[in-house]
């Protein structure tokens with residue numbers, strides 16, 4: 001497996017390849033969810049490139065950029081076992097050398113994580129655009145857990161004519177339903193036990209909502225069953241049912257409805273989502 005730390009050496013390798021390249025952008029602290037992205041890429045492409053870069057511009061001033069887990073040796077060991085061809089490990093100064101140009105999105109970032117984390121998607125789009133230009137992938141792989149991120153990047157690919165195929169890969173979950181996330185490692189035993197509420201709410205919505213049902217009714221059911229008695233260390237950032245294509249509010253459940261959740265478990269903000277019908 002090649003390890004590249006600068007654009008020049010990566011480009012030299014990339015130019016020597018005329019077969020397909022699958023790309024999995026990550027911020028490291030890799031887990032089975034990332035391995036699943038890599039496996040999907042390995043299946044569909046001759047070469048798979050993974051980038052590991054904790055992107056400072058997508059973290060707000062009071063978020064966990066400094067403390068975000070960095071486990072590079074373990075990450076490289078795991079990637080060696082997955083059939084990944086190359087790892088790209090850029091450094092801050094290379095990605096952001098007195099930057100003046102950023103990529104941003106209208107409307108799609110005005111709700112859910114975009115509303116709660118101002119500037120987050122501008123940071124994501126900017127780094128992903130840079131990485132797409134450096135890596136020059138045939139296909140790019142993103143997890144469904146960050147569904148809003150996928151929709152926004154997909155729109156960037158269309159609007160800016162990036163020549164690549166976007167792939168959204170299903171969420172990998174723990175046995176009890178908790179979606180895998182690098183941030184799960186922040187959870188103490190007690191918080192971990194209760195973190196399962198996110199996937200329980202999704203399952204409950206899937207089992208109890210029906211086409212045409214008033215969304216206010218769905219919220220009432222979810223509030224009564226789950227949110228009225230959550231422990232003090234949990235704080236709901238949002239539980240929202242929206243149209244999954246453009247995140248607009250609707251009055252009734254439709255075939256496009258998705259439930260989106262962000263809940264703090266202590267200091268740790270967990271997100272999850274799922275199609276309802």
Ligand code: PAF
Pocket residue numbers: 025026027053055058124127128146149
């Ligand atoms: O999903 C992530 O891990 C990040 O947002 C990404 C896409 C690697 C950009 O930094």
